[in-house]
Amino acid sequence: MFLINCPYCGERDQSEFSAGGEAHIIRPKQPTELSDDQWAEFLFMRKNIKGVQLERWNHAHGCRKWFNMVRDTSNDKIHAVYKMGEKPPIK
Amino acid sequence: MLNYNSPINDQKEYSEIRITEVEPIIKLNLRGKKRDFMTKIGKELSIIPPSDPNSSSGNEKFNILWLSPDEWMLYSNDKSDLNNTNLLEEKLFNEVSKSKIGSITNVSDHWTMLNIKGKNTFDLLSTGCPFNFNDFKNTKGAVAQTLVNHIDVIIHNKDLNNLNLFVRRSFANHLWSWLNDSSRFF
Numbered sequence: 001m002f003l004i005n006c007p008y009c010g011e012r013d014q015s016e017f018s019a020g021g022e023a024h025i026i027r028p029k030q031p032t033e034l035s036d037d038q039w040a041e042f043l044f045m046r047k048n049i050k051g052v053q054l055e056r057w058n059h060a061h062g063c064r065k066w067f068n069m070v071r072d073t074s075n076d077k078i079h080a081v082y083k084m085g086e087k088p089p090i091k
Numbered sequence: 092m093l094n095y096n097s098p099i100n101d102q103k104e105y106s107e108i109r110i111t112e113v114e115p116i117i118k119l120n121l122r123g124k125k126r127d128f129m130t131k132i133g134k135e136l137s138i139i140p141p142s143d144p145n146s147s148s149g150n151e152k153f154n155i156l157w158l159s160p161d162e163w164m165l166y167s168n169d170k171s172d173l174n175n176t177n178l179l180e181e182k183l184f185n186e187v188s189k190s191k192i193g194s195i196t197n198v199s200d201h202w203t204m205l206n207i208k209g210k211n212t213f214d215l216l217s218t219g220c221p222f223n224f225n226d227f228k229n230t231k232g233a234v235a236q237t238l239v240n241h242i243d244v245i246i247h248n249k250d251l252n253n254l255n256l257f258v259r260r261s262f263a264n265h266l267w268s269w270l271n272d273s274s275r276f277f
Contacts, residue, residue, distance in 0.1 A: 008144055008159065008160055009144055009145060009236075010144065010145065011223075012221070012222070012237070013221030013222070015221050015238065016221065016237060016238060061236065061237060061238050061243050062236045062237065063144075063158065063159035063160070063162075063236065064159060065159055065160070
């Protein structure tokens with residue numbers, strides 16, 4: 001269990017949120033021109049790294065807004081939280 | 092509003108806790124981002140939807156609760172008659188939804204409102220809620236959307252140890268049972 005600082009509501013318990021996977025994956029502009037392998041690559045393949053990762057989260061039981069988070073997956077330390085459409089504050 | 096059929100229609104009293112279902116009252120969901128939306132709502136109801144997170148605004152008749160940066164819930168203080176509900180909804184719908192500056196949805200039957208009063212109110216909620224009530228309980232008009240016993244709720248702090256809790260109608264009976272069971276420990 002850990003606390004997440006929702007950019008809209010403030011600090012809340014993790015149980016109010018749901019994780020939406022890796023962030024900043026760009027959707028191909030012409031999906032019809034892709035091969036099955038390329039489409040599967042976009043749709044399913046994720047880095048799933050042990051360490052600092054950029055993720056999407058949703059405050060599902062609060063304001064229901066999506067936002068991004070920089071989280072260390074090895075120890076759940078949250079380095080930054082930023083709104084959708086904003087650039088990650090750290091790389 | 093359709094034929095309102097209360098799932099609970101009861102009130103219970105325990106040691107320093109009193110739980111009552113308040114019905115029927117008007118509940119409207121307001122959504123909009125444009126400045127015109129705020130102006131129209133303010134003009135029609137004489138209340139501006141709050142822009143500060145976790146807050147509310149109100150007058151003698153209505154309260155508007157902040158739910159998200161572009162979403163609010165309006166509810167009436169008084170028990171309403173069906174005609175008033177329809178008139179208010181129609182008026183706001185014509186002014187806001189039809190002119191496409193936002194949306195108005197009647198959620199009177201979607202949410203059940205429980206009033207919880209008494210010194211042990213926050214102790215009771217804390218037994219099944221991850222939310223930190225330390226600041227909340229001293230802030231009149233504060234709003235929180237959280238989980239109580241894994242059930243989504245909206246909590247509006249009316250006054251000292253007096254709050255209104257909104258729960259989805261389909262979960263109302265379950266939460267009511269849990270609140271009654273948990274209240275017996277105090």
